[in-house]
Amino acid sequence: AQTVTQSQPEMSVQEAETVTLSCTYDTSESDYYLFWYKQPPSRQMILVIRQEAYKQQNATENRFSVNFQKAAKSFSLKISDSQLGDAAMYFCAYITGTASKLTFGTGTRLQVTL
Amino acid sequence: GAVVSQHPSRVICKSGTSVKIECRSLDFQATTMFWYRQFPKQSLMLMATSNEGSKATYEQGVEKDKFLINHASLTLSTLTVTSAHPEDSSFYICSARDLQGRYNSPLHFGNGTRLTVT
Numbered sequence: 069a070q071t072v073t074q075s076q077p078e079m080s081v082q083e084a085e086t087v088t089l090s091c092t093y094d095t096s097e098s099d100y101y102l103f104w105y106k107q108p109p110s111r112q113m114i115l116v117i118r119q120e121a122y123k124q125q126n127a128t129e130n131r132f133s134v135n136f137q138k139a140a141k142s143f144s145l146k147i148s149d150s151q152l153g154d155a156a157m158y159f160c161a162y163i164t165g166t167a168s169k170l171t172f173g174t175g176t177r178l179q180v181t182l
Numbered sequence: 183g184a185v186v187s188q189h190p191s192r193v194i195c196k197s198g199t200s201v202k203i204e205c206r207s208l209d210f211q212a213t214t215m216f217w218y219r220q221f222p223k224q225s226l227m228l229m230a231t232s233n234e235g236s237k238a239t240y241e242q243g244v245e246k247d248k249f250l251i252n253h254a255s256l257t258l259s260t261l262t263v264t265s266a267h268p269e270d271s272s273f274y275i276c277s278a279r280d281l282q283g284r285y286n287s288p289l290h291f292g293n294g295t296r297l298t299v300t
Contacts, residue, residue, distance in 0.1 A: 101286040111273065113291035159225060168285040169216060173227045
């Protein structure tokens with residue numbers, strides 16, 4: 069079975085600090101893409117960042133970056149200079165060419181404190 | 183950017199009645215839409231994949247006769263919860279993939295529908 073595991077149900081970070089959210093996945097496919105989605109209290113799903121599995125270079129989007137370790141099937145999200153607006157549920161997800169549907173992890177609730 | 187409109191945002195219905203939830207892609211066409219269910223403080227669970235002009239593909243354990251999906255056009259998919267019961271109360275979210283996008287294209291999500299069955 070294809071799965072996504074987020075081992076941290078909750079995380080907390082102080083404003084302006086850096087936090088890393090963990091994610092591991094399991095797939096036998098070689099062609100897949102990885103995503104991090106953010107779900108604020110409004111419940112709207114927002115794409116944060118995505119990574120192509122065939123690329124070794126880690127994706128970066130402003131304050132958000134990933135550490136993609138393909139051999140270890142690990143895909144962590146680093147948030148730098150955390151802001152109050154970053155407080156949300158964060159879901160790791162992946163999609164494969166054969167399944168063509170997103171599989172989500174269990175989520176990590178991020179709190180940002182002053 | 184691509185917008186997916188989901189309606190209604192909230193609905194309360196009595197047990198035994200049916201409820202229809204609409205998911206529209208406003209500025210793009212979508213041959214494929216996905217319906218998810220999310221319980222409080224939990225992840226999104228894929229219920230079914232809606233394909234324009236053909237039958238939906240349901241995930242294991244999802245009752246086809248309970249959750250009717252219709253994808254009659256390239257911009258509209260509907261989910262009908264038939265004979266709703268309190269255990270169907272949940273948050274339902276749809277998402278859509280642009281017709282011109284590959285399988286790895288980011289999905290565009292609706293704002294969700296909170297269904298409460300009394």
